[in-house]
Amino acid sequence: MNEFDFIKRIKNKTRMHGDFSQVVQGIGDDAAVIKPTSGRQLVVSADLLIEGIDFLRSATSARLLGRKSLAVSLSDVAAMGAKPRWALLSLGVTEDVWGTEFIDQLYEGVFELADKYGVTLVGGDTSRTPDKIVVDSIVLGECKEGAVISRTGAKPGDQIFVTGTLGASGAGLRLSNRGARITPVQETESEQRAIDAVLMRHLSPEPRVGWGMVLGQEKLASSMIDLSDGLSSDLHHICEDSNTGALIRALDLPIDPAVVELCGRRALDPLQLALHGGEDFELLFTTSPANASRLPKRVDGVTVTCIGTIEASDQGVRLEEGLRVWPLEAGGYEHFAARAKTV
Numbered sequence: 001m002n003e004f005d006f007i008k009r010i011k012n013k014t015r016m017h018g019d020f021s022q023v024v025q026g027i028g029d030d031a032a033v034i035k036p037t038s039g040r041q042l043v044v045s046a047d048l049l050i051e052g053i054d055f056l057r058s059a060t061s062a063r064l065l066g067r068k069s070l071a072v073s074l075s076d077v078a079a080m081g082a083k084p085r086w087a088l089l090s091l092g093v094t095e096d097v098w099g100t101e102f103i104d105q106l107y108e109g110v111f112e113l114a115d116k117y118g119v120t121l122v123g124g125d126t127s128r129t130p131d132k133i134v135v136d137s138i139v140l141g142e143c144k145e146g147a148v149i150s151r152t153g154a155k156p157g158d159q160i161f162v163t164g165t166l167g168a169s170g171a172g173l174r175l176s177n178r179g180a181r182i183t184p185v186q187e188t189e190s191e192q193r194a195i196d197a198v199l200m201r202h203l204s205p206e207p208r209v210g211w212g213m214v215l216g217q218e219k220l221a222s223s224m225i226d227l228s229d230g231l232s233s234d235l236h237h238i239c240e241d242s243n244t245g246a247l248i249r250a251l252d253l254p255i256d257p258a259v260v261e262l263c264g265r266r267a268l269d270p271l272q273l274a275l276h277g278g279e280d281f282e283l284l285f286t287t288s289p290a291n292a293s294r295l296p297k298r299v300d301g302v303t304v305t306c307i308g309t310i311e312a313s314d315q316g317v318r319l320e321e322g323l324r325v326w327p328l329e330a331g332g333y334e335h336f337a338a339r340a341k342t343v
């Protein structure tokens with residue numbers, strides 16, 4: 001199969017999946033052409049996954065890799081309060097994978113998530129790499145003019161909320177690095193179920209698209225970010241960009257129950273994972289006290305938890321643990337940190 005046959009195949013697949021009502025030109029020309037909804041702003045984000053750095057081929061599957069590659073960009077668009085609409089997916093693949101079912105399965109994962117959130121694939125790029133797989137996704141979203149939720153709007157007195165649960169992806173990564181794998185058959189044993197649950201949170205994160213859209217449409221959040229590096233680091237981004245401090249209450253953090261179940265016997269600390277683990281892809285947002293009472297209880301079955309309060313910048317970013325209060329350092333993931341980990 002040459003590159004052009006491949007692109008034709010992808011084009012045929014998109015026809016069965018997408019919504020082309022605002023796509024003037026999809027896959028097949030030099031560039032895609034889109035007619036945005038009038039009165040809306042475009043929100044665009046790209047995310048790159050590199051084999052050996054962001055994923056291990058031996059620890060995931062092609063389908064989950066495809067799914068995650070789109071999920072990470074969807075999460076960024078959700079974190080702006082926008083509705084994701086269109087996507088481009090670029091692939092760098094190795095010779096041994098080209099022409100195998102790996103690529104088809106990768107696109108199955110992409111389309112699975114694209115269909116779930118009403119996103120249409122309109123383009124991408126294809127190239128060969130010497131030894132590592134690279135997947136880059138770009139997602140375009142829309143929101144009402146002036147309605148994006150940036151990182152700059154937090155105010156002292158605002159409450160800090162997080163969707164879903166924390167720490168599972170970090171636990172999944174660490175167990176994966178110790179050799180844990182998803183069980184192919186449904187195990188009934190509770191511990192294996194908890195292991196599968198945290199591995200899946202790492203390998204197949206669910207972008208909080210519904211929450212992002214509700215918070216954006218209803219203007220409920222004063223600032224927002226998605227948790228990709230880790231709560232501590234991402235909260236620091238909001239506080240720096242908004243020029244505020246923050247106080248987080250350790251006891252209120254919604255630590256994932258599977259993390260609590262697994263960690264005791266594995267020398268993993270649930271609180272550390274929840275604070276610094278990274279890749280939870282939950283939404284962290286701030287809300288004025290008046291808006292906090294207007295928040296829905298659940299969106300798409302996902303709850304939110306109030307975990308603290310925005311304070312004046314001279315208070316710094318702090319963690320309250322029982323009667324003690326400590327500075328909360330940014331301890332999340334950095335690609336070029338002195339000790340950057342691989343996957």
Ligand code: ADP
Pocket residue numbers: 007010026027028029030031032089090091122123124125126
């Ligand atoms: P060019 O050489 O001008 O970049 P390509 O042959 O790379 O053209 O791309 C032709 C068309 O196929 C474009 O519409 C492009 O967006 C699409 N395309 C290429 N690779 C992919 C891919 N991996 N996934 C989706 N669309 C792709």
Ligand code: MG
Pocket residue numbers: 124125126
């Ligand atoms: Mg090209």
